[in-house]
Structures are given as C-alpha cells and as structure tokens.
Amino acid sequence: MVVVSEKIRKGPWTEQEDLQLVCFVSLFGERRWDFIAKVSGLNRTGKSCRLRWFNYLQPGLKHGRMTPQEERLILELHSEWGNRWSRIARRLPGRTDNEIKNYWRTHMRKTAQERKKNSSSSASTISTCLSTHSASPLDATTTKNEEDGSSLITEKESREKEYAVNVYPMEQIWNDIASLESGGSSFAQCTVERCNLSSDPPPMTSPVQEHFVDYPWMMDDNEFSKIATSNDFRFLTSGIVES
DNA sequence: AACGTTGACAACCGCAGTAAA
DNA sequence: GTTTACTGCGGTTGTCAACGT
Known part of the structure; x- marks a missing residue:
C-alpha cells in the first residue's frame, strides 16, 4: 500500500x-x-x-437561487420549526440544510438591517418577513416581470440563469x-x-x-x-x- | 480605476445521538 | 455497561465575485 x-x-x-x-x-x-x-x-x-x-x-441537488416558492416555504417552516435546518431541507427536495441555512442567514441579516432602518415599524411576524423579503431587489425584478407579463430578462436574471445552467459542472x-x-x-x-x-x-x-x-x-x-x-x-x- | 461592502456559497468545527464491538 | 467509531446537525468562518461609491 x-x-x-x-x-x-x-x-x-x-x-x-x-x-x-x-x-x-x-x-x-x-x-x-x-x-x-x-x-x-x-x-x-x-x-x-x-x-x-x-x-x-x-x-x-438543485443549485442556484431559491425560487420565490422555496423562499416562502422556508420562511413558513422556519417560523414553525425554528433552526431545524435538516428538517426544513426535507421539505424542499434538492436543497440541502446547508443551503437553506446560508439562505436564512443572508436573509435575516438583510431583514435585520432593514429593520434597523425602519425602527419605527412594529413587531416581527411572518408577514413582515415576507413583505420585507419580497422587497429585495431580486424579487422586485421578478414581480415586475410577472406583473407586466413581459418576457424581458434583466441582466442580473440572465446572469443568474447562466450561473445555474453553466457554472455547476x-x-x-x-x-x-x-x-x-x-x-x-x-x-x-x-x-x-x-x-x-x-x-x-x-x-x-x-x-x-x-x-x-x-x-x-x-x-x-x-x-x-x-x-x-x-x-x-x-x-x-x-x-x-x-x- | 481603486477600494470597500455585501451577498452567496463552500467548508470546517464541535457537539450529540446511535450502533457496533 | 462501557468504549469507540461513525453519522447527523447546527453554528460559524472563509472565500470570492458582484456591486456601489
């Protein structure tokens, strides 16, 4: 040997x-x-x-951005189960606990920062999380496209799609x-x-x-x-x- | 163009549970 | 019953690219 x-x-x-x-x-x-x-x-x-x-x-395994559906599900499940990442991951096929954990961490940091800014706003609820989250630049883009029904893809979106399709070998x-x-x-x-x-x-x-x-x-x-x-x-x- | 900040992701660490020896 | 090795989980850190100033 x-x-x-x-x-x-x-x-x-x-x-x-x-x-x-x-x-x-x-x-x-x-x-x-x-x-x-x-x-x-x-x-x-x-x-x-x-x-x-x-x-x-x-x-x-899925790689790349969470879909809005996945994001919503994570928020819901986290409100129910807390930091039980592996448990949450079982409800999201193709996603790992690590991925969800990372997403949540990023999301929470963003939420906390925004909450600091809007310190006047009231207590944290799921709806707050959801509304705060959907106000993120990425979601705004997505929503806009969904709303006007256009097939326009922003530069960022195309980059992300490219990442999801090409980068992962x-x-x-x-x-x-x-x-x-x-x-x-x-x-x-x-x-x-x-x-x-x-x-x-x-x-x-x-x-x-x-x-x-x-x-x-x-x-x-x-x-x-x-x-x-x-x-x-x-x-x-x-x-x-x-x- | 340079620099600092942020976001996303990958990976490590420590601890706890479990099964086998 | 105890020890040991393995596995799973959650927390944390490091890295890098994108972005903003």
Whole structure:
C-alpha cells in the first residue's frame, strides 16, 4: 500500500477530488465515510467527504437561487420549526440544510438591517418577513416581470440563469458517469478513466471489479472487509494515491 | 480605476445521538 | 455497561465575485 502524505487536506475541493469521491461513493454507497476517505486516497476526513457529497455532489441537488416558492416555504417552516435546518431541507427536495441555512442567514441579516432602518415599524411576524423579503431587489425584478407579463430578462436574471445552467459542472459529471455505465463500463474504467488514475499495470477484470460493476453497494460487511484487504483493491487504491 | 461592502456559497468545527464491538 | 467509531446537525468562518461609491 502506497502511503502518501499523511497531511489532511482542507479547503475547496478540486474537480479531480470530486470525481474520485463520486467514483468511490458509487462503489461503496453513502456510508463508511472514513473508509471512503482512506481508500480513495483523497487525504480528506470522512466528515469532509460526507459533507462534500451531501452538499454538492449528490445527484438531484438543485443549485442556484431559491425560487420565490422555496423562499416562502422556508420562511413558513422556519417560523414553525425554528433552526431545524435538516428538517426544513426535507421539505424542499434538492436543497440541502446547508443551503437553506446560508439562505436564512443572508436573509435575516438583510431583514435585520432593514429593520434597523425602519425602527419605527412594529413587531416581527411572518408577514413582515415576507413583505420585507419580497422587497429585495431580486424579487422586485421578478414581480415586475410577472406583473407586466413581459418576457424581458434583466441582466442580473440572465446572469443568474447562466450561473445555474453553466457554472455547476456536476450535471456533466453525472452524465459522463451515466454514459460510462450504460456503455457497459467497468469499475476499472470508472476509476481509471473518470478518476484519471494510473492504468499501469494494465486494468484487469478481477473478481472484485466484476462483482461490483453491477451492484457495488450491495455487499455485506464480511465481503466488504475481504475486499478492502484484497490485492486487487490495494492495487486500485494505490493507483489513486500515486496519481 | 481603486477600494470597500455585501451577498452567496463552500467548508470546517464541535457537539450529540446511535450502533457496533 | 462501557468504549469507540461513525453519522447527523447546527453554528460559524472563509472565500470570492458582484456591486456601489
């Protein structure tokens, strides 16, 4: 087993790290994060891997601006449940607790600032929040367009749309992975091609790979530990570490 | 053009709950 | 019953781009 730097990486994730993580989560499922962190050679903590997966890489996540409907729902649910972000997130498919938390934080800061200005205004209620919120520049734009029925898109809106569509690369990553899978791709292809791993010695079709090509997440703990200590697996992970 | 401020987002940290050993 | 590792959650901080002056 090749051991590279013991130093744990922190900070922003690179695309290469994302790909590696996606590959290994596809293999082992959304659990055993410490294990995934170790065998993937990412030099990240399991916690960090888990967070990256659930907040960014997991399929089906929405990215970009909250819709007015989502904003309203967050306000309503927060008034009901308080800072139970994960609970709130469950009611907003595709949104993470972190995202909602961030949104709320920003929103509350804005609201607090405006309340300071309008200190004469009365107590805080949901309706206050809603009205204050809909007075934000973004919503004003949206409302205006809805009201006059025009299809005009402001510069800001188009930027945001562009961001939502173009900046986030995960769709592409998942498309790539899907196409690999549909093309009868193997574990070796996944790790070597997608994760840009070393393919020397040449990729082989081992029992390990054959087993997990179809149902990588469907293994019990005994299998799991057997595989984890197998030569094939050592080869694969050392390839990653060395890359 | 330069600089400061703000907003949005990503990531880390600490704590608590839970399950397995 | 205790310990340990893992996981989930909420709070907080850091970074960067957009915006305003």
